[in-house]
Amino acid sequence: MSRSIAAMATAPGKASLCVVRISGDDAYSVAKKVFVPINKNKDVEKQKGYSALFGHAYRNGKEIDQAVALFFAAPKSYTGENVVEISCHGGSAIADQLLKACYEAGAVPAQAGEFTKRAFLNGKMSITQAEAVIEMINASSSQALSAAKSALEGHLYQKAKAVRDELLVLVGHITAYTDFPEEAVEEVTDSEIEEILQNAKSELKRLIDGYDSGARIKNGVRTAIVGKPNVGKSTLLNALSGFEKAIVTEIAGTTRDVVEQEVILGGVNLILQDTAGIRETDDIVEAMGIQRSMDRLKDAQLVFCVFDGSRETTDEDIELAKHCQDNNSIAIINKQDLEQKFDVSKVEQYFKKVLNITAKEFYMSKEFESTVKEVLNLTYIDSEVATVVNERQFAAVREAYNAVSDALDAFVMGQSLDIIGVCVDDALYAIYQLTGENVSEEVVAEVFSKFCVGK
Ligand SMILES: Nc1nc2c(ncn2[C@@H]2O[C@H](COP(=O)(O)OP(=O)(O)OP(=O)(O)O)[C@@H](O)[C@H]2O)c(=O)[nH]1
Ligand SMILES: [Mg+2]
Numbered sequence: 001m002s003r004s005i006a007a008m009a010t011a012p013g014k015a016s017l018c019v020v021r022i023s024g025d026d027a028y029s030v031a032k033k034v035f036v037p038i039n040k041n042k043d044v045e046k047q048k049g050y051s052a053l054f055g056h057a058y059r060n061g062k063e064i065d066q067a068v069a070l071f072f073a074a075p076k077s078y079t080g081e082n083v084v085e086i087s088c089h090g091g092s093a094i095a096d097q098l099l100k101a102c103y104e105a106g107a108v109p110a111q112a113g114e115f116t117k118r119a120f121l122n123g124k125m126s127i128t129q130a131e132a133v134i135e136m137i138n139a140s141s142s143q144a145l146s147a148a149k150s151a152l153e154g155h156l157y158q159k160a161k162a163v164r165d166e167l168l169v170l171v172g173h174i175t176a177y178t179d180f181p182e183e184a185v186e187e188v189t190d191s192e193i194e195e196i197l198q199n200a201k202s203e204l205k206r207l208i209d210g211y212d213s214g215a216r217i218k219n220g221v222r223t224a225i226v227g228k229p230n231v232g233k234s235t236l237l238n239a240l241s242g243f244e245k246a247i248v249t250e251i252a253g254t255t256r257d258v259v260e261q262e263v264i265l266g267g268v269n270l271i272l273q274d275t276a277g278i279r280e281t282d283d284i285v286e287a288m289g290i291q292r293s294m295d296r297l298k299d300a301q302l303v304f305c306v307f308d309g310s311r312e313t314t315d316e317d318i319e320l321a322k323h324c325q326d327n328n329s330i331a332i333i334n335k336q337d338l339e340q341k342f343d344v345s346k347v348e349q350y351f352k353k354v355l356n357i358t359a360k361e362f363y364m365s366k367e368f369e370s371t372v373k374e375v376l377n378l379t380y381i382d383s384e385v386a387t388v389v390n391e392r393q394f395a396a397v398r399e400a401y402n403a404v405s406d407a408l409d410a411f412v413m414g415q416s417l418d419i420i421g422v423c424v425d426d427a428l429y430a431i432y433q434l435t436g437e438n439v440s441e442e443v444v445a446e447v448f449s450k451f452c453v454g455k
């Protein structure tokens with residue numbers, strides 16, 4: 001029998017509601033000790049699943065608050081066990097009383113992630129789906145949320161299973177052929193082997209590429225705004241932030257230190273870094289600022305290189321453009337409201353994209369948004385696509401990919417079927433790790449330890 005666990009399912013602090021969740025074989029009898037329905041004819045312990053009762057919550061015979069209890073009968077609940085959720089009015093004191101009442105009624109405090117862990121152990125979800133739950137809770141931008149949602153809906157699990165099934169067919173053929181050569185086992189053709197391996201390799205590669213974008217989405221994209229003095233970098237930062245974060249003046253060399261601001265652009269989290277204008281200078285403080293600009297430029301995952309469209313192109317502009325060429329860089333030709341003298345053709349070859357803007361009267365356009373996503377290669381992230389959401393999954397996918405690549409190399413070099421079979425076995429082992437079908441207890445403990453209590 002599984003001992004019932006209880007925890008707050010809502011965040012602590014002031015809120016309109018607080019919800020305590022109880023899960024386990026005796027969840028209903030725990031609930032009966034803390035909750036009394038208004039309708040005296042109702043018996044808490046006999047409630048059907050998917051039903052609700054209105055009443056009051058009690059601790060030590062003293063009323064805590066009005067309450068609503070929701071009942072989910074096993075196995076049709078989040079954890080697969082009997083679950084009762086009791087909601088009262090929000091506020092730390094009520095929440096605290098309600099939870100203590102549940103403990104006194106026989107429930108034990110839930111460990112971090114224990115509800116979801118029970119769901120996993122009861123076969124309600126795969127480990128990749130469980131991991132998606134935590135990613136959803138932590139998602140700070142809509143793109144991160146879509147990636148997590150995709151995993152929760154099981155797209156990654158389905159994709160991994162499809163690759164696994166193909167490889168299993170291959171292993172089956174190889175085993176039959178090599179173990180029973182004298183039997184009339186149908187020979188697997190070279191082109192079949194190659195096709196299965198190629199297919200598996202490209203599916204796994206897609207998952208690997210998707211993770212790079214996913215990691216960017218999750219952690220925010222370090223975005224350096226660089227350019228010569230007075231071109232309008234700080235004006236652009238302010239426009240994107242929606243408030244006057246950085247000082248703007250007509251004096252060249254206004255910004256000295258790096259000014260940082262996080263913004264969400266088209267669902268993507270950008271960590272903007274406005275930097276000192278880059279030029280030759282004798283001023284020690286300004287020179288240090290410029291050094292920092294160059295450091296941020298090198299370290300950035302995205303670069304907005306701003307030029308003043310009302311000025312002629314100079315050698316310095318071309319020099320700066322060359323510094324941007326190894327990066328995900330967008331040339332931003334600012335001050336379009338003035339007469340244009342800047343020659344874009346001299347710098348555009350160093351950039352992925354060019355955008356014309358008037359930072360002073362900036363408004364976010366679809367073009368600006370989609371250009372950024374395109375340069376970051378984020379356009380295809382949506383909740384229908386299988387996405388790897390964490391390091392553990394990524395390591396397993398990479399291992400499977402390497403093993404399939406080895407199998408393919410062995411095949412191309414004309415190695416025996418035995419050798420190819422060994423590589424495919426390694427790939428299968430890695431895929432089982434990914435889907436959680438042979439994960440060790442330590443891995444399970446590690447995955448769920450990252451959760452908050454109550455989930
Ligand atoms: N006409 C016009 N002026 C602009 C535009 N954007 C910025 N400016 C002006 O250009 C001047 C410099 O703007 P800043 O944003 O301080 O430029 P910066 O690149 O941060 O300059 P430093 O910090 O000195 O490197 C200010 O007087 C702005 O008002 C624009 O789109 N059109
Ligand atoms: Mg500035």
